[in-house]
Amino acid sequence: MPVGQRPAYWREALSRTFSAVDIVLPDNVYSGTIRTSQLGSLRVATVECDGLYCVRNSRLISQGNSEDVIVRLQGRGVARLEQGAREVYLHPGEIVLYDMTRPHRMDFPEPQQTKSLVLPRRLLGLEESDLQRLTAIPIRPDTALGALLSPFLSRLVDTAQTYPSHIGELLARNAVDLLTALADERLGRRTGETPGADRALLVRIQAYIGRHLADPDLTPKAIARTHHISERYLHKLFEQTDVTVGRWIQRRRVEECRRELAHPEAAGHTVAALARRWGFTSAAHFSRVFRAVYGMSPREWRDAGSMCGVSKTRSEPLDPGLHLARPGAEF
Known part of the structure; x- marks a missing residue:
């Protein structure tokens, strides 16, 4: 080049x-x-x-x-x-x-x-x-x-x-x-009390949850049935994450909503519609959860993302604090 x-x-x-x-x-x-x-x-x-x-x-x-x-x-x-x-x-x-x-x-x-x-x-x-x-x-x-x-x-x-x-x-x-x-x-x-097989199963279940976040019927009972385990065992698996199954699902849904809200295209959709898309059945409940996690409302986050989207069209300098250590220089 x-x-x-x-x-x-x-x-x-x-x-x-x-x-x-x-x-x-x-x-x-x-x-x-x-x-x-x-x-x-x-x-x-x-x-x-x-x-x-x-x-x-x-x-x-x-x-x-x-x-x-x-x-x-x-x-x-x-x-x-x-x-x-x-x-x-x-x-x-x-x-x-x-x-x-x-x-x-x-x-x-x-x-x-x-x-x-x-x-x-x-x-x-x-x-x-x-x-x-x-x-x-x-x-x-x-x-x-x-x-x-x-x-x-x-x-x-x-x-x-x-x-x-x-x-x-x-x-x-x-x-x-x-x-x-x-x-x-x-x-x-x-970590000695948790066999490696349990960890592998937990990772598979977490990946499954990630693929089915939009399903409002994604419940511990449904997840356990799909993986041929009891609900009790499912909850025991999640004890090693210090987060319940329900809280894990909720957190992943909020993360996806946050990601989508940051896109300029989100301006054309209501917050309620976006929340339903990711499995939330109540817009008010979604807004409360979002504010508790990120410290602002979904609309405030979306507006901030729209402002950043405008700045993408112009050339912006690097942070003024940038410096470069030349090859061979000491830290």
């Missing part, structure tokens, strides 16, 4: 692989490669590049619909990540989680190789507060789970495209199980 076209081209490639980001490239960046493939409900990616600085800010978050968590293994080079009040420096073999629904900055000052899992955050079954406790904290390869997860993640990303679909789905579940175990360890929870 001609030098002048590289930033836009690379920005688009990274945005398609992860989520929308703004980037700054130093003049002496010559090459970059992204290899990506699907693994069940997960996406894997290997990124190699000479160096860059990228940021995902509130403007970009409001324009998109990403609900993903990134699990990134640092292969070569060093990197710096900022999310929330944390700043972490990553070295080869270290793993970090970060959340695409919250702003973050990443600085890659030298030639890099990273390997990543991109997974819907709902698969981890974590409350917002718990997820924030886990992001931007390095997982060292000399810890028990780090020593297990680092080579597994590296090999999984390298070989993802070679597996038949049913094997890929099984490996994706294993990866989610490992990440859930990691989260339990970091959050001080006990």
